[in-house]
Amino acid sequence: MQHRSRGKGLWAIGVAGAALVASLATAPAGTAGAQYGGPPITLTVGLVQDIDTPNVTAGYLVSSYELWNLQYATLTDKAADDFSTIPGLAESWEASDDGLTYTYTLRAGLTWSDNEPLTADDVAWTINTSRDQEWLNHYSVTQNLTATAIDDVTVEITSAVPDPKLPTMDVYILPRHIWEAPSEGDITTYEALDGVGSGPFVLQEWKPGQEWVMTANGTYWGGQPAIDQVVFRVYTEGSTMVAALQDGELDVAHLVPAELFVQLQSEPGIVTVAGAPGGFSELAMNGMAGGLGDGHPALLDINVRHAIAHAIDRDALFDRVALGIGQREDTIGASADPVWTPEIPADQQLNYDPVEAERLLDAGGYLDTNGDGVREMPGGGQPLRLRYAERSESSQGPPLREFITAFLAEVGIATEVSVFDDTQLTDIIARGEYDLFVWGWTPFVDPDPLLSYFTCDQVTTDPDNPLYNDANWCSEEYDALYTEQNQELDRDRRIELVHQMITLFHNEATYVVLYHDADTQAYRTDRFEGWLQQPSGTGPVVFTNSSPTYANLRPIGSEAPTDTTAPGDTAAPGDTTAPGDTTASGGTAPVSTVAPAAPADDDSSTGLIIGILVGLLVVVGGVVLVLRSRSGRDDRE
Amino acid sequence: MSDLAQVSPRAFRWARRRASAAGFWRSLRRDKLALTSLVVLVLFVVLAVVAPWVSNRADFNVINTGDNPVWAKPSGQYLLGTDNYGRSVALQVLWGARVSLFVGVAATVLTIVLGTLVGISAGFFGGWIDAVLMRITDWFLVIPFLPFAIVLASVLGRSLWNIVFVIGITSWPSTARLVRSQVLSLRERLYVDRARALGGGRAHIIGRHILPNVTPLVLASTTLAVPISILTETTLAFLGLGDPTDVSWGGILDQARTAAAVTTNRWWYYLPPGVAIIMVVLAFTIFGRALEAILDPRLRDR
Numbered sequence: 001m002q003h004r005s006r007g008k009g010l011w012a013i014g015v016a017g018a019a020l021v022a023s024l025a026t027a028p029a030g031t032a033g034a035q036y037g038g039p040p041i042t043l044t045v046g047l048v049q050d051i052d053t054p055n056v057t058a059g060y061l062v063s064s065y066e067l068w069n070l071q072y073a074t075l076t077d078k079a080a081d082d083f084s085t086i087p088g089l090a091e092s093w094e095a096s097d098d099g100l101t102y103t104y105t106l107r108a109g110l111t112w113s114d115n116e117p118l119t120a121d122d123v124a125w126t127i128n129t130s131r132d133q134e135w136l137n138h139y140s141v142t143q144n145l146t147a148t149a150i151d152d153v154t155v156e157i158t159s160a161v162p163d164p165k166l167p168t169m170d171v172y173i174l175p176r177h178i179w180e181a182p183s184e185g186d187i188t189t190y191e192a193l194d195g196v197g198s199g200p201f202v203l204q205e206w207k208p209g210q211e212w213v214m215t216a217n218g219t220y221w222g223g224q225p226a227i228d229q230v231v232f233r234v235y236t237e238g239s240t241m242v243a244a245l246q247d248g249e250l251d252v253a254h255l256v257p258a259e260l261f262v263q264l265q266s267e268p269g270i271v272t273v274a275g276a277p278g279g280f281s282e283l284a285m286n287g288m289a290g291g292l293g294d295g296h297p298a299l300l301d302i303n304v305r306h307a308i309a310h311a312i313d314r315d316a317l318f319d320r321v322a323l324g325i326g327q328r329e330d331t332i333g334a335s336a337d338p339v340w341t342p343e344i345p346a347d348q349q350l351n352y353d354p355v356e357a358e359r360l361l362d363a364g365g366y367l368d369t370n371g372d373g374v375r376e377m378p379g380g381g382q383p384l385r386l387r388y389a390e391r392s393e394s395s396q397g398p399p400l401r402e403f404i405t406a407f408l409a410e411v412g413i414a415t416e417v418s419v420f421d422d423t424q425l426t427d428i429i430a431r432g433e434y435d436l437f438v439w440g441w442t443p444f445v446d447p448d449p450l451l452s453y454f455t456c457d458q459v460t461t462d463p464d465n466p467l468y469n470d471a472n473w474c475s476e477e478y479d480a481l482y483t484e485q486n487q488e489l490d491r492d493r494r495i496e497l498v499h500q501m502i503t504l505f506h507n508e509a510t511y512v513v514l515y516h517d518a519d520t521q522a523y524r525t526d527r528f529e530g531w532l533q534q535p536s537g538t539g540p541v542v543f544t545n546s547s548p549t550y551a552n553l554r555p556i557g558s559e560a561p562t563d564t565t566a567p568g569d570t571a572a573p574g575d576t577t578a579p580g581d582t583t584a585s586g587g588t589a590p591v592s593t594v595a596p597a598a599p600a601d602d603d604s605s606t607g608l609i610i611g612i613l614v615g616l617l618v619v620v621g622g623v624v625l626v627l628r629s630r631s632g633r634d635d636r637e
Numbered sequence: 638m639s640d641l642a643q644v645s646p647r648a649f650r651w652a653r654r655r656a657s658a659a660g661f662w663r664s665l666r667r668d669k670l671a672l673t674s675l676v677v678l679v680l681f682v683v684l685a686v687v688a689p690w691v692s693n694r695a696d697f698n699v700i701n702t703g704d705n706p707v708w709a710k711p712s713g714q715y716l717l718g719t720d721n722y723g724r725s726v727a728l729q730v731l732w733g734a735r736v737s738l739f740v741g742v743a744a745t746v747l748t749i750v751l752g753t754l755v756g757i758s759a760g761f762f763g764g765w766i767d768a769v770l771m772r773i774t775d776w777f778l779v780i781p782f783l784p785f786a787i788v789l790a791s792v793l794g795r796s797l798w799n800i801v802f803v804i805g806i807t808s809w810p811s812t813a814r815l816v817r818s819q820v821l822s823l824r825e826r827l828y829v830d831r832a833r834a835l836g837g838g839r840a841h842i843i844g845r846h847i848l849p850n851v852t853p854l855v856l857a858s859t860t861l862a863v864p865i866s867i868l869t870e871t872t873l874a875f876l877g878l879g880d881p882t883d884v885s886w887g888g889i890l891d892q893a894r895t896a897a898a899v900t901t902n903r904w905w906y907y908l909p910p911g912v913a914i915i916m917v918v919l920a921f922t923i924f925g926r927a928l929e930a931i932l933d934p935r936l937r938d939r
Contacts, residue, residue: 239900259721259897316703320722392877395895399699399722401881406700417881419795 040228041555043528045542046241046253050234051212054203055192056172057135062442062543066232068137069547070214071197072172073221075104075123075155080548081536083337083445085168089123089198089221090155093167099489100160102167106153112175113195113202113217120149125176127157129183136188138171140449162487164494165446170546173198200225200551210234226554227528238395245270245522252523252531254543257395258323261520270522273533274325275540277333278519279442281396283312283404283512286435287473290459293432295472296386298377303360304384305509309350310357311411312404318515321399327516331506334447334498336535336545342499344506357411368412375412385414389428389437392419400438400514430466439470440517445545447498448486454505455479473510519543528553664931671927674920681917685734692731697724697884711905718905721896729884730909736885737917740800741867747805748866749859752812757851759813760820761843771817777810786869790878797880804869812858819851853932860925864918871914886910 051064056072059065077088090104110118127147130138144160159166175196182190195203200222201214215229233250235241238257242264245253256264256272265272285305286295298304318328330344361367365378375384388405391397397419405415415436420428428434443450452458456479458469478501485497505511519540523531530552534544541549644652665671695701705723709715717726759770786807793799823829829846837845873879874887875894893899893907 237894239894239897242897243900257895257897260900263897263901313700316700320699320703390881398881398892398895402699405882406698410700419877419881 041226042229042231043227043252043550043553044231044233044250046233046235046244046250047543048235048238048241048255050209051206053192054206054212055188055190056137056174057130057133057190058188060136063232066543066547067203067212067214068172069199069545070201070230070550071195071199071203072174073198074172074546075169076167078168078170078445078534078546080532080534080546080552083535083545088170089118089173090169095167099162099166101156101158102169103150103154103156104167104169106155107221108153110198110221111219112177113197113219114175115219116175116177116196117152118173118175118198119152120155121152122176123147123155123173124149125180126171126173130171133183133187140452141165141169141171162489164485164487164489164491165448168446170445201230204229220551222551225551226530227550230550242522245524248524248526250524251527252521252542254519254521254540256520256522258321258325258520261325261522262323264522269525271525271531273519273521273523273541275519275521275533275544276327276516276538277336277338277443278326278517278540279440280329280333280516281400281438281440281514282332283308283436283438283514284471285510285512286432287471287510288432289456289469289472289474290432290461292430292460292463292472293434295432296384296435297382298366298384299386299435301364302508303364304366305512306350307357307360307411308408308413309509309512310353310360311413312407312512312514313352314512314514315352317400317403321396321403322515322517325520326518329513329516331502332441332450332511332513333443333516334450334502335443336445336539340447340495340498340502342502344503348503348507350506350509350512354407354411361411361413366412373409373412374414383414384412385416386435388415388417389425389434390417390419391425391437391439392421397438404436404438426466427463429470429472430460431463432460432472438514451482451485451498451501455482471510473508475504475508478504527556529556530554661931665927668927668930671924674924674927677916677920678924681734681913681920682738684731685738688731688735692728694732697728697732699724708903717909718903720892720898720903720906726889726906726909729889730886730913733884733886733889733910734913734917736797736880736883737867737870737887737914740797740804740870740885741863741917743801744804744808744866744870745859745862747801748809748862749812749855751805751809752858753816753851753855755809755813756816757820757843757847760817761824761839761847767817770813774810774813777807778814780807782807783872786873787876787878790873795878795880797883800870800873800879803873804866808862808865808869812855812862815858816851816855819854820847823847823850857925857929857932860921860928864921864925867914867918867921886914 047063049061049063051059051067052061053059053064054067056064056068059068074088075090076085076093078084079086087107089106089110091107093102093104095102104123106118106120106123112118124147126138127142127145129135131142131145134143144163146158146160148156148158150156157166157169175198178194178196179187179190193203193206197203197217198221200217200220202217204213204215206212211231211233213229213231216225216227218224233244235244238255239260241250241253242256242260244250245264246267261272261274264270285299285308286293288295288300315328318324318326329341330349331341333341335341361375361384366375366384367378368375369380370376372383376382377384386408388401390401401417405417408415425437425439429437441450441453453468454471454473455469456474456476458467459472459474460467460469481497481501481504485494485501488494488497506513521540521542523541530549531541532549532552533539533541534546534548665675699722702719702723705715705719705725707719707721707723709719709723711718715725715727717730719725720729755770755774759767759774786803789803789806790799793803824842824847829842832842832846870879870885871887871890874885875891877891879885879888879891887910889910890907893903893910896903896906898904898906
């Protein structure tokens, strides 16, 4: 689980139906309401990506994981500080002598948010059914497991193979009494608006494209949260979201555009967090392992791939496109924990070296024989003209394309740019009809799922059944290492194996990793305290691996409910739940509202005012002139 | 003009054309506003044409601007400042004029050619041809323009010629209707009857009598269609549907938006392309209106 592949899940077929149908959810029984009889204490979160579906067996977007992290507890939890395995629904566990079987003891008196008892039967049912039905977000953990409920609070889990991930059991446990009926049909089409869970907050309402609301779960085993509800508001535009944060309409914003993030760093009352690691961005080349499509033959030559890597100044991309926010790395990050990421020896690093790039191409016989500035395949013929797929859904798409195509042109490789949204791009990748694209992955705590994407098993061979291996690359050596680490119980040895795999993949240069992105977030300090970075010191505060912040937040000055109407608190919590107030969400806030809170840069404000005046003058003048010319014409007629 | 009688018919025709051109110029000169617009237009066209000679496209290629200051304010060195990648805004606006004007004019040509063809065919032939063509025209007229253009642009892919095509295919119906109504009245004129009685074929009548008489109308509607085309191109580019590898005014506005120039008060990034758009569109509109005013009376005189 923790598949947080920022819109890159390729198994999303059938999600659309569920997402489209859903509009209003039933109110869950566990609604907490105001704890003190006053208006509910509301935390408002701004983000630029809606959930794809509340159905955990079908969704794959980062925002959906936040919903599930809050709604569904896991057998073992992850510590806020360092991801270490801590008790969740299970308060203790015991390993058998052979290390294949673990016996978990649940906390006493657990209930679902609808007051039904949560028992070992729910746990066993979730694990066994997810294995049998290959649920998207469960299967990578449960594929070799068998669970048996011994009694109401004891569950025994046996793995068919040595499993280094155990005893960590971080799959979302679902309420059997709700999910059993959907699981008898096609479970991925279930709307999942029931709002029954065992986490600190449960879904109350989802308005697709606008917001979703989660209310505190009064029966939460970790204790009633100090805030009553969380509103996740979806913005179409990062700058509008930041303006709302500055105005106090939002308490925290997720994925703040880099340019604005730099601005917010100097703003009082707002704390910025460049959460690491957010994920990585890569330039991927078509490895054509699936035999589908029409990739450029030159990309099968490792020297061409190395030349492309050497042609690109990744320092420039990191400094000027990512604005230095994140990490300049050479390899993929397979885990949120940097211990799994190897150092690439200096002599193997594919650093910016256009001379070396040209030498590699010249030596391979890729020469510009007809003098048009573009190299051709050895012996003339097909030019090195590569299709470049740009993502329209990323604000870094256009600048990255501009840099990369210019760098490639410098060494005699031409590009043809097409722009695709994520659905289109997923489709052309599945059909193998691409040469280059830039996209990214966000890793999990355990490196296994991300590493599995580059195995031969994940190469798409049927365009209607797209799998994860979007580089279309396959290696027996890599696959052997993958199987070995997957069953290696000695952690140090496993780390070594993973390092070998990542280094091997790096040297193939099918992916040129551009940089590791940071998860840029900003939160206000005037209303809530108790923000938790996961992992501590370096991680993000929201949209983390297990989202511990929400249950930990409390209003500043705590027990006084009047706090929510403090001066300057322009977003009265009551507003967000006012009946009929459905248009309050993102995208519609006027840009001008940023003015009061904008950093006071006198020069540029003066400039802006002058600019607006000039613009007004031109417009008004123009209108007057048009009217005059019209009347003049009328006179003549 | 006492020597008119001695010249050949061909020379006479030319003399008459010269005279009418002179008359046109006289009328235009009286309209100071139209003249100013013409000057503005000529200025923009000249700037667009000479851009490759006075500057280098590579000068604002991101890989060459690494040493430039980012977000520099307008100064002697950077006339309109720089953007977030150190690219000169002035250069972008200059090169953007090429795309915006080209698309505006090319799309208008397509609009006018399509519109005139359909309009003349429908008006002249009448009957079922008219019925079919007009139903097609109606169909295009009732489709909401912008959504249709957006859908077309995203289906066709993002290239310069596709934008031209999209604008052309979505804006010809009004021209067609205009031309058709004119042709309907023209084809009933006595001289058309006479030409027909003397054995003139359809091609002759359309070529020699109908087309020349709708030309002034078409010309005036051309100058009025250009600003609409430019604005449409700007809209599509702003929505991210323009050619990604070309710089156009709408594209600059889109970049300014994603670079948060508006929220961070970097007015020099979004104001210049905006002002350029307003000036060109306004100039075309004023000039088009003046043209219409000058040409319309002649139409009515007949």
